[in-house]
Structure formats: C-alpha cells, structure tokens
Amino acid sequence: MRFNTMRHGAAIVATVAFGWIGFAQAQDNQPAPAAPAADASATAAEAPAEPQLPPEVAKGKYLATAGNCNTCHTVEGGKPFAGGVSFPTDFGTIFSTNITQDADTGIGKWSLDDFKKAMRTGVRPDGQHLYPAFPYTAFTILTDEDLAALYAYMKTIAPVAEAPKQNVMKFPFNQRGLLSFWNKLFLKEGTFKAQANQSAEWNRGAYLVEGLGHCGACHTPRNFLGGERTDVALSGGVYNDKNRKGDYRPWSAVNLTSAPVGLGPWSVDDIHAYLKNGVSKRATTFGPMNDVIMNSMKHLTDDDVKAIATYIKALPPKSINGSPSTDKAMLNAGETVYTVRCGTCHMPTGLGADSLGVPLVGSAVINASDPSTLINTILYGTELPPPPFVSGRRLMTPLADEMSDEEIAQVSTYLRATWGNSAGGVTAAQVAKQR
Ligand code: HEC
Ligand code: HEC
Numbered sequence: 001m002r003f004n005t006m007r008h009g010a011a012i013v014a015t016v017a018f019g020w021i022g023f024a025q026a027q028d029n030q031p032a033p034a035a036p037a038a039d040a041s042a043t044a045a046e047a048p049a050e051p052q053l054p055p056e057v058a059k060g061k062y063l064a065t066a067g068n069c070n071t072c073h074t075v076e077g078g079k080p081f082a083g084g085v086s087f088p089t090d091f092g093t094i095f096s097t098n099i100t101q102d103a104d105t106g107i108g109k110w111s112l113d114d115f116k117k118a119m120r121t122g123v124r125p126d127g128q129h130l131y132p133a134f135p136y137t138a139f140t141i142l143t144d145e146d147l148a149a150l151y152a153y154m155k156t157i158a159p160v161a162e163a164p165k166q167n168v169m170k171f172p173f174n175q176r177g178l179l180s181f182w183n184k185l186f187l188k189e190g191t192f193k194a195q196a197n198q199s200a201e202w203n204r205g206a207y208l209v210e211g212l213g214h215c216g217a218c219h220t221p222r223n224f225l226g227g228e229r230t231d232v233a234l235s236g237g238v239y240n241d242k243n244r245k246g247d248y249r250p251w252s253a254v255n256l257t258s259a260p261v262g263l264g265p266w267s268v269d270d271i272h273a274y275l276k277n278g279v280s281k282r283a284t285t286f287g288p289m290n291d292v293i294m295n296s297m298k299h300l301t302d303d304d305v306k307a308i309a310t311y312i313k314a315l316p317p318k319s320i321n322g323s324p325s326t327d328k329a330m331l332n333a334g335e336t337v338y339t340v341r342c343g344t345c346h347m348p349t350g351l352g353a354d355s356l357g358v359p360l361v362g363s364a365v366i367n368a369s370d371p372s373t374l375i376n377t378i379l380y381g382t383e384l385p386p387p388p389f390v391s392g393r394r395l396m397t398p399l400a401d402e403m404s405d406e407e408i409a410q411v412s413t414y415l416r417a418t419w420g421n422s423a424g425g426v427t428a429a430q431v432a433k434q435r
C-alpha cells in the first residue's frame with residue numbers, strides 16, 4: 001500500500017486499507033452464474049486423509065491451510081493462533097487477534113453465525129468493524145459448507161489465554177466505525193458463483209485464488225482509497241513487509257496475469273511447480289512468497305495447486321506499467337554494471353542457467369510496475385526458505401555494501417528496458433528509500 005498516493009479527506013478512509021486488504025472478484029465482469037455455489041468447493045474428497053480427525057474437522061484444517069490463517073495469527077515461537085503478529089503501516093500498527101478457543105481473549109464464545117459474519121463482512125459479534133488487514137474481503141466468497149468446516153476446525157484449537165495486543169493507531173484512524181463506509185465501497189459480499197462456461201478445474205482455481213488464497217490482497221493494485229482496482233485485478237500490487245534485515249519496506253507483488261510483463265512467459269507447469277515446491281524453471285521462491293508457499297500452497301493437494309495454476313494462467317493480460325527508459329547514458333551504464341555484477345550467474349544473455357541464476361528475460365520481478373522487489377533483491381539478495389529447502393541454484397548474495405544507489409538504479413533501469421522487458425526507469429532516490 002502506498003499511502004503517499006492518498007489525498008485530503010480521502011485519506012481518512014484510505015488509511016484503513018493498510019496494504020493487506022482486499023481481493024478482486026474476478027467474476028465481476030463475467031456472465032451470470034449457472035451452477036450452484038457448492039460445486040466449486042467440493043473439497044472433502046480432495047482433502048488429504050486425516051484418519052484421527054472427524055471428516056469435517058479435517059476438511060476445515062485443510063481450508064485453514066489454504067487460507068494461511070496460521071501465518072498471520074501466530075508469532076514466531078508463539079502458541080498457534082494466539083495472535084499478536086504486527087502489521088505496521090504509516091498510520092499505526094494493527095495486531096492480529098487471538099483466534100484460539102479461549103472464552104475471554106479468543107473466539108471461544110463465538111457461534112457459527114458470529115464466525116460467518118466476521119469472515120464475510122469483517123464485523124465482530126460486538127458490532128465492531130475489523131480492519132481489512134484481515135482479508136475478509138476475499139473470505140467473503142466462502143461457501144456455507146466451507147465456513148462450517150473451518151468453524152469446526154477452529155473449535156479444536158487449544159484455548160490460549162492471551163489478551164490481543166492493542167492496535168496503536170493514530171487519530172482518526174483508530175475510529176473503526178469509518179470502515180462501514182469503506183465496506184460500502186470495497187466489500188463485495190456474495191458467495192462464489194461458478195462460471196458455467198469454464199471447466200471445473202478453472203472454477204476450483206478461481207475459488208481458491210479469489211477466496212482463501214487471497215492472492216489479490218498483495219497482487220492487485222489499489223485505488224487512492226486503498227480499495228482494490230478490480231479492473232486491473234492481479235496485475236501487480238505494492239505493500240509493506242519485512243526485508244531480510246527485519247525492516248519494513250515496500251515490496252511489489254508481481255503481475256500474475258498473462259501479460260508479457262507478468263506470468264505470460266510461465267507455463268501452467270511452471271506456476272504449479274513454483275507454488276507446490278518453491279522452485280520452477282522461471283523462479284525460486286524468496287521473500288514474502290516463502291510463507292505463502294511453505295505454510296500454505298505446498299500442503300495443498302496437487303489437484304488444487306494445478307487448479308490454481310490453471311486459473312492464474314487463464315487471467316487475461318493486463319498491465320499498469322509505465323514506459324521503459326530511453327536514457328542512453330543510463331542504459332549504457334546499467335549494461336556495464338550488469339556485466340560486472342550479475343552476468344556470471346544470470347548469464348550475459350539474461351537467460352540464466354540451471355544451476356546458477358534464474359532467467360531475467362521476461363522476469364515478472366524485473367517487470368513489476370513498481371521496482372521495490374527488484375531493488376530489495378539486489379540490496380539484500382534472495383532470502384530462501386530455511387532448510388531442508390534446497391533450490392539447486394547458487395544463492396544470490398546481498399550487494400547493498402558493494403553497490404551505490406546510482407549503480408543499482410542504472411542496472412535496474414537497464415534490465416527493465418532490455419531483452420523485451422518493459423517497465424519504467426528506476427532512480428537512485430527509489431533505491432535509497434529501500435535501504
Ligand atoms: C493477512 C493476514 C491474515 C490472514 C491470512 C488471516 N487473518 Fe484473521 N485477522 C488478521 C488481523 C490483522 C486481524 C485483526 C483485525 C483487527 O484488529 O481489526 C484478524 C482477525 C480475525 C478474526 C476476528 C477475531 C476477533 O477477536 O475479533 C477472526 C475470526 C479471524 N481473523 C479468523 C481468521 C481465519 C479463520 C483465517 C484463515 C481462513 C484468517 N483469520 C486469516 C489477519 C489475518
Ligand atoms: C503477502 C503478500 C502475498 C500474497 C498473499 C501472495 N503473494 Fe505472490 N508474491 C508476493 C511478492 C512480494 C512477490 C515478489 C517477491 C517474491 O517472490 O516474494 C510475489 C511473487 C509471486 C510470483 C512470482 C515469483 C517470481 O519470482 O517471479 C508468483 C507466481 C506468485 N507470487 C503467485 C502468488 C499466488 C498464486 C498467490 C495466492 C495463492 C500469491 N502469490 C499470494 C506477495 C504475495
């Protein structure tokens with residue numbers, strides 16, 4: 001979320017967005033539904049067998065994994081689902097809540113209806129609005145059946161008496177009531193409706209990507225009110241997350257559509273392999289995608305990951321990219337920096353090599369409309385998931401101490417303007433901001 005794009009009165013509403021919100025309802029522009037909603041979520045048969053758990057609980061556990069509830073609601077080394085994970089923004093810090101079964105500090109007293117209401121509308125039983133850092137704008141499409149299964153699973157979570165940390169919000173952003181206005185604009189309630197003209201696999205993928213997977217929370221650009229721009233859904237977003245040093249900095253979540261600057265160059269198998277194993281011909285997971293893959297996607301059935309890949313691959317091409325730089329001096333300087341600093345692993349051609357660097361030709365990270373992730377990668381290297389994860393490639397080491405802001409801007413600008421890559425130039429000031 002880039003708060004600097006917000007203006008005057010709008011900022012009051014905009015500040016509730018916090019870069020974690022929302023998702024895009026891909027069915028917005030599509031023909032009216034023909035199949036019953038439940039069709040899309042026939043997951044019971046696909047969920048891995050958990051003989052020790054009743055079937056509905058096992059299904060709920062699987063759905064909780066698909067929704068990555070654990071990652072956002074568990075601090076490192078803390079008790080599962082006890083909350084306390086911080087989501088810092090320019091307007092204050094939100095902490096995730098305790099969603100264990102503790103009656104006082106958790107959700108132990110919540111009925112199924114209370115739970116459904118929170119998941120679909122972001123409203124708690126006491127009538128308070130939740131900040132959209134909790135992705136209820138995506139979870140709102142979940143079917144009754146799936147919410148009941150999730151609830152059944154949540155009921156099995158051991159109670160932990162731990163009062164949720166108080167959000168530290170500046171006035172007036174501490175006024176939760178403002179969210180009712182924001183929701184009128186940006187919350188599109190309604191259970192997922194399968195598209196009759198698409199395959200069962202595509203529909204399953206759509207349900208997972210737009211719902212539990214909440215990919216759009218990071219990958220969709222936002223308007224000046226902090227709402228997701230559904231017209232350019234999944235074409236690349238920006239939000240704050242930890243860099244390798246533990247500091248919060250902007251990250252760009254790449255364009256997932258089939259645009260040439262997005263996942264156009266990726267096959268369904270490339271997307272499938274990347275989400276399931278964290279490694280594909282096109283990329284190795286690093287940074288913020290590590291949690292998405294290692295805590296969530298990796299544990300889904302092959303069929304579900306394939307469905308996600310199928311749906312993503314079918315997204316029509318969209319891009320909000322600016323034009324690449326034509327500054328000859330800058331481009332020449334960038335080419336030299338590339339040869340010295342990058343070419344040994346990524347090859348002079350930019351095509352990479354199996355055991356060295358990944359291809360930079362057609363890289364979605366290089367082509368992201370916002371260069372934050374590209375800059376983070378050069379400054380801090382790529383932080384891979386912890387062992388036993390292996391990429392089979394040479395590690396990309398941090399270059400922050402060896403390269404100036406100017407050199408990083410030059411090589412970034414060059415890479416975004418060469419080999420068919422196409423995205424706007426990068427300035428030294430942008431690099432300085434990411435340090
Ligand atoms: C991207 C991070 C994120 C993910 C993923 C996430 N949550 Fe949360 N959740 C939050 C935050 C942050 C809050 C607190 C919002 C606030 O204080 O307004 C919250 C609040 C809640 C609440 C309200 C609790 C209360 O006491 O008011 C419930 C219920 C909840 N989450 C359930 C879930 C479930 C179930 C999942 C998985 C399907 C999930 N969450 C996934 C971040 C997340
Ligand atoms: C917490 C924010 C977040 C969420 C949620 C998220 N992503 Fe990402 N994603 C990123 C960021 C940031 C990058 C670029 C840096 C990286 O790879 O970590 C990225 C990169 C990617 C890439 C390209 C990797 C590359 O190196 O070119 C793919 C493919 C991808 N995400 C797919 C998905 C899918 C599918 C989902 C939903 C299941 C998803 N992401 C959910 C933040 C997110």
Ligand code: HEC
Pocket residue numbers: 282283284285286338341342343344345346356357358359360363364365366374377378382384391393394395396397399411415
């Ligand atoms: C020591 C080898 C090495 C060097 C030197 C190196 N890289 Fe990398 N780079 C990698 C590897 C390997 C990956 C894949 C992630 C991983 O496994 O660490 C990668 C990933 C990337 C990515 C992410 C691509 C994507 O789409 O996911 C970008 C961008 C990148 N490198 C740019 C650069 C730039 C620019 C330079 C020079 C300033 C550079 N690299 C220098 C090895 C290297």
